[in-house]
Amino acid sequence: MSEPLTTAFGVARGDHAWIRYAGEDERRELRAAQVLTAAERGERVVFVHAGARRGRPGDAPVEGGQATVIAPRDAGFAAGRLDARRLMDVLEQQIAHAARLGLRGLRLCVELADVLQETPDVAEHGRARGEGNGPTGGCPLAALPALPRPPAIICHGDRARLPGPRLRALERRHALVLEAEPALTRGPQLCVLPVHGPAGLRLVGELDGSNIGVLARALETAPLDGRDLHLDVRELRHADVAAVRLLVRVAAAMPDGHRLVLHAPGPVVSAVLRHFGWAGRLVLEEGGWG
Template identity: 30%
Template structure:
């Protein structure tokens, strides 16, 4: 499935990491305006990353938020507000996002909306493999559920094959996840299918190195396909000396059993209403 196209009236929520494509500048402007105005609720900050030639768009977004408190809306242009370059550009961006999130929480913001017009990555030298690494790795950034992310891709600048691959590593809008319990508790909600299953390995990587039992709470997961079920079973099998406990509905349990869950001793399935 391709990245979803920017049509209709999307409903942005904390916990999202969504990729949307557009093919006209006004479409991109309208999507960003809606994201900004939704995110500027009391107690939330909005950050928008733009390309170097987006001065008019930056002014439009600022004008669209006349009631924003000082510092609540940050519109940054590549080369003038943020700059990543060179062989470490992926890590530079990840480090910058983390620092921005931590600063926002230190300033008592309860939520953070982050949007990017992703043509900036072309100017910064990202190729498709680097973008896939970045988009997969940044899933960790959204794991506390207090952040929403929107990545906007121009169909005139990115080819169809790249957009399909990029879309698959974005879990939203169908899937949301949070990490808690000192990093040993991963909660999944929504749906896992071909449109977002590419994001699952990077999400599971967040708890791979936990030296204790991992609780994967899938009680609110309404659907997963065979590929996603297989990824969960392989994750448990990769930790043979540490248990992975999956709390799930009967339907999810059946899907896991069909792909070999019962053959993995370290994988423990529990009903969604039971204790661990």
């Protein structure tokens, strides 16, 4: 069974996550973490928050086109509601811009307390402030149509600015719900499980320098299937360059005729292998097993 996602750094393209925080310090740390994650993954990050409307570029570092800030109204949010077509146009433009910069994808980070703000005339006509897109009060991004290359959608929510019922309704509409403090910890969880048919290991969670020793020790005693060492990485949500380099070194040290086979590597692992010219040193299989 997959371990739950525990950090903001592991949220990948196609995910829709909710990270709740409290206060200005955690807000700044969250934005900085999103820029760092985009840099590590070779992605562009788009922030949607009210700071842009007030003429401030935001407090996230912006270098080489890695990040940009858009006002809620420019992204299709107005009076607590979302113009999905407008946001889809913005996302398609940003994805195309990321591709021109040589980046592999997009992260959309939305400050929900900003985009769900009501205008005074709306509140005066009987709808409670913070009610948002209908009586359920769900996340307006939940109904966004799918894109061919979907972004990672990360909703940030300030507990102090969102009323309790609204906060709970938003959380119910997100498959991934994280608290800012543990989500900002650079100590991802990794679970290494034995599998059979073929014999090997399944890697679940997130992998970087903080737990690379766990993987190294597991590889030393991993069962072989004939001459091959099989690793199922379909549930490995994130792996940094050091982790992928370890796999390449293990493959290079194997005797002639032996192979290290990666099953279902995700886009991050595959991109690192291609970027450093390591793809030819491992056998990559599309499907997982077990």
